[in-house]
Amino acid sequence: MKPGTAPLLVRSPLHDALFAVSTKAVTATTGTVSGVWSEHKALVLSTAAALALLAPVLLRLPRKAGITAAVLVVALLQMAFDMSPDQVLLESSVVLCLTGVLGMKDVLEGFSSDGVVAVGVMCAVAKGVQCTGGLELLARVLLGRPKGHMWAMVRLLLPVLAISAFMNNTPVCAMFMPIVSSWASSLGIPATQMLMPLSFATMLGGTLSLIGSSTNIVAAGVANKQALLDVAKGGAPFSMGMFDILPVGLINAAAGCAYMVLAGRPLLPGGDYVAPAAGAGETRAAASAPPRGAARMWFALIALSATMAIASQQPKQLILVALACLCAFVRTGCMDLSDAWRAVNGPVLLSIALSFALGKALTVSGLADLVAAKIVTIVAPLGPLALLYVIYFVAICVGAVISNNAVVVLMFPIVVRVCEGAGTSWRAPFYALTMAASASFSTPMSYQTNLMVQGPGGYAFADFLRFGLPLQLVCMLAAVPACHMMFG
Numbered sequence: 023m024k025p026g027t028a029p030l031l032v033r034s035p036l037h038d039a040l041f042a043v044s045t046k047a048v049t050a051t052t053g054t055v056s057g058v059w060s061e062h063k064a065l066v067l068s069t070a071a072a073l074a075l076l077a078p079v080l081l082r083l084p085r086k087a088g089i090t091a092a093v094l095v096v097a098l099l100q101m102a103f104d105m106s107p108d109q110v111l112l113e114s115s116v117v118l119c120l121t122g123v124l125g126m127k128d129v130l131e132g133f134s135s136d137g138v139v140a141v142g143v144m145c146a147v148a149k150g151v152q153c154t155g156g157l158e159l160l161a162r163v164l165l166g167r168p169k170g171h172m173w174a175m176v177r178l179l180l181p182v183l184a185i186s187a188f189m190n191n192t193p194v195c196a197m198f199m200p201i202v203s204s205w206a207s208s209l210g211i212p213a214t215q216m217l218m219p220l221s222f223a224t225m226l227g228g229t230l231s232l233i234g235s236s237t238n239i240v241a242a243g244v245a246n247k248q249a250l251l252d253v254a255k256g257g258a259p260f261s262m263g264m265f266d267i268l269p270v271g272l273i274n275a276a277a278g279c280a281y282m283v284l285a286g287r288p289l290l291p292g293g294d295y296v297a298p299a300a301g302a303g304e305t306r307a308a309a310s311a312p313p314r315g316a317a318r319m320w321f322a323l324i325a326l327s328a329t330m331a332i333a334s335q336q337p338k339q340l341i342l343v344a345l346a347c348l349c350a351f352v353r354t355g356c357m358d359l360s361d362a363w364r365a366v367n368g369p370v371l372l373s374i375a376l377s378f379a380l381g382k383a384l385t386v387s388g389l390a391d392l393v394a395a396k397i398v399t400i401v402a403p404l405g406p407l408a409l410l411y412v413i414y415f416v417a418i419c420v421g422a423v424i425s426n427n428a429v430v431v432l433m434f435p436i437v438v439r440v441c442e443g444a445g446t447s448w449r450a451p452f453y454a455l456t457m458a459a460s461a462s463f464s465t466p467m468s469y470q471t472n473l474m475v476q477g478p479g480g481y482a483f484a485d486f487l488r489f490g491l492p493l494q495l496v497c498m499l500a501a502v503p504a505c506h507m508m509f510g
Contacts (some may be wrong), residue, residue, distance in 0.1 A: 025116065026421060057119055063217035065103040078248035080321050086123045086387035093117055094432075098420070107428070108369040113377035118383050128386070131285045132378030132431075137243030141190075141236040141374060143368045148193040148352035151326055154319040156310035157197040162187060164487055165205050172207055176203065177284045178216055179223045183275055186227025188330045194364070195224045195471040212292030217479035218489060219233060219282045219290075220465055221471040226278045226497075229271035232264045233333060233340065238373055241430045241456040244381070248448070260449065264333060265413055267453060270504045274457055275363030281493055289489045291481070318356045321442045325350055370427075370470070377428035383437045394439030402444040406510055409444065410454045410502045417458035421444050422468050426459040457501040461492030 027298045072095055073080070093114050100110045118124045132138060151157055164181035168174045186194050202220050203213040214322050232242060242262035249260035283354070312319040329347040333340045351357045384390040401412050413433070413470030421429045437455055443449040462468035466476045475481070 023382055024107050024427040028410055045466055056306075060102075061082075065100065065105075068103070069099050072099060076284075083392070084388055086121075086383075087389040087392060089121050089123050090118065090380075090383045090387040090389045091166055091381070093123075097380070106369065108372040108376070111373055111380065111428070112210070114380040115376050118379065123381060123383050123387055128382045129376075129379045131382065132375035135197070135240075135375065135378060136246075137236075137240040137245050138371055138375050140233075140239045140267060140341050140344070142371050143341055143348060144195070144233060144239075145190050145367060146348050146362040146365045147326065147329065148170040148346050149355040150187045150348065151189065151322045151363055152193050152197050153357040153361055154314050154322040155190075156319050156323045156326075157185070157194065158201065159312070159319065164199070165201070168209070171211060171215070171287050172283055174191060174206070174216070175219060176209055176279075176373065177288055178219060179279045179282065180295075180342075182223040183227035183230070183279070187230035187271075189234075189237060190263070191224030191228050191476070192367075192474075194227075194472055195221055195474055199475065203478065214292035214479050214481070215286060215290050218472075218481060219286055219473040219487070221469070221475045221489070222278065222282065222493065224433075224471050225462065225469060226275040229457055231271075232262060233330070234271075235426075235460055236370075236374070237426045237430060237459050238262075238267060239340075240427045241434075241452070241459070243426050244378075244431060246451055261338070264335075267456065269499055269508055270330070270453060270457060273504045274497050274501040276492055277496050281496045285492065289492075291485055314356060318354060319353060322351065322356045339414045352400040373432075374427045377431040380428070381435055384432065388433040390439050393436050394443055397436075397440050398443035406444075406446055406450070407503070407506050409440065409446075410510075411498070412503050413440075413451050414454050416459040417455050418461050418464075418498070421462050422465050426462050426469060429459040430455060437446070437463055447510075450505050453509050454502055457505065461494050461497045463493045463497075 039421045053099045059143045066282065067388055073092060076091075076095060077439055082088075083091060097110050101107055109331050119126060160181065164177070168177045182194065182198060198220055200215065202216050206213045206216045225235070228238065230240050243262060245262055249257075255257050294382070325347050329343050332343045337342075348362060352362065354357050397409075397412065401409050417429050417433055418431065433455055436450070438448050441451055462472070464487055466472045466481065466483060476486075
């Protein structure tokens with residue numbers, strides 16, 4: 023090599039391979055970033071805009087309160103853009119832990135909640151009744167052959183309300199969907215006129231008892247924890263019984279059903295009737311045999327009734343009694359253990375458990391106190407009834423984009439602080455919050471049963487808004503005064 027000349031770089035097969043790999047990696051990374059950006063562009067821009075607008079407020083808050091508020095805003099926006107709630111809540115919990123707002127013990131506290139365990143067990147028990155054909159039998163006997171749209175709606179709503187009062191509404195909706203579609207067709211009524219009311223009826227029925235909805239179970243859990251704190255300070259004890267919510271639930275369900283019976287045909291798609299299937303109006307379809315035998319079907323129905331009866335007298339024994347019922351179902355062949363595991367909805371349970379972490383962050387960061395003080399300043403002078411309306415309205419707004427269980431857990435600390443600031447009991451606002459959390463009618467993503475009927479019913483987002491939003495207002499006008507009169 024001549025002096026002053028640069029050395030030649032010798033390219034080997036290894037160099038060529040490394041160059042090719044690095045080029046592909048850069049190309050793949052660029053493509054991935056581009057794909058993620060195009061997929062989540064609206065979410066990223068909306069989040070950035072929201073945080074920019076709220077920055078003056080967030081920066082004035084104490085550090086932990088500001089972080090909690092920012093995390094909550096980002097979480098709500100992500101769920102509004104249909105991001106998976108369990109993923110969003112998991113990431114939010116990790117951020118709160120990494121920033122020091124919460125400790126790991128706080129993040130994991132929700133997994134030890136009685137409410138979370140009870141939701142999982144009751145889903146498995148309901149699956150046992152479904153596996154034996156018990157739900158199908160009830161549906162076939164109770165729906166009948168009504169004449170006209172109005173009576174058909176009544177015959178649909180009443181049994182669904184009754185069954186949903188004692189069983190988780192998700193399996194009830196899943197079991198009734200094909201039955202209702204076929205039944206409506208035989209009556210000459212489009213399925214679109216019946217499937218959305220089916221979903222809404224399971225929600226209204228869930229407000230009739232403690233075990234009718236996972237929301238009630240979760241609400242009872244957070245209220246019992248708060249009651250223990252109150253007792254330690256000299257306050258009165260509190261425990262939500264099996265039918266404590268029934269009086270308000272009946273008023274709420276009656277108002278909701280009346281609205282659906284009167285407004286269903288004009289507001290739901292498919293208001294024009296078609297001719298019934300040939301012979302369908304005169305003959306009933308042959309009843310299918312119970313999939314696991316008639317004896318097991320009746321045993322499952324009797325065991326479920328016994329479980330509900332015992333739990334109604336001893337609400338704190340719900341988990342133990344339900345577990346015993348589940349064991350009996352498996353041992354007698356009413357269901358397989360694999361059926362029970364499949365019935366336990368992991369993402370839903372994860373979402374409920376992690377929502378406790380966000381609720382904890384609202385409390386320990388002081389954000390709940392700050393928000394409560396603002397509400398007290400504005401609303402408290404208007405009286406307790408106005409306070410209930412505000413709590414209900416805020417809950418249904420938040421519930422339009424996040425799960426109803428998360429609504430209860432996130433808002434309950436704020437409700438308690440508001441009531442402490444106003445010098446009133448949190449009992450009536452607690453029941454108003456619980457009722458509002460179950461009034462998830464206006465969007466398909468606000469409740470699992472809404473998503474279940476959206477596809478088979480061919481519903482658009484606007485269909486839920488047109489039919490569900492007035493129903494939310496009807497239920498608010500019915501439930502809030504009822505909560506004020508009975509628990510205020």
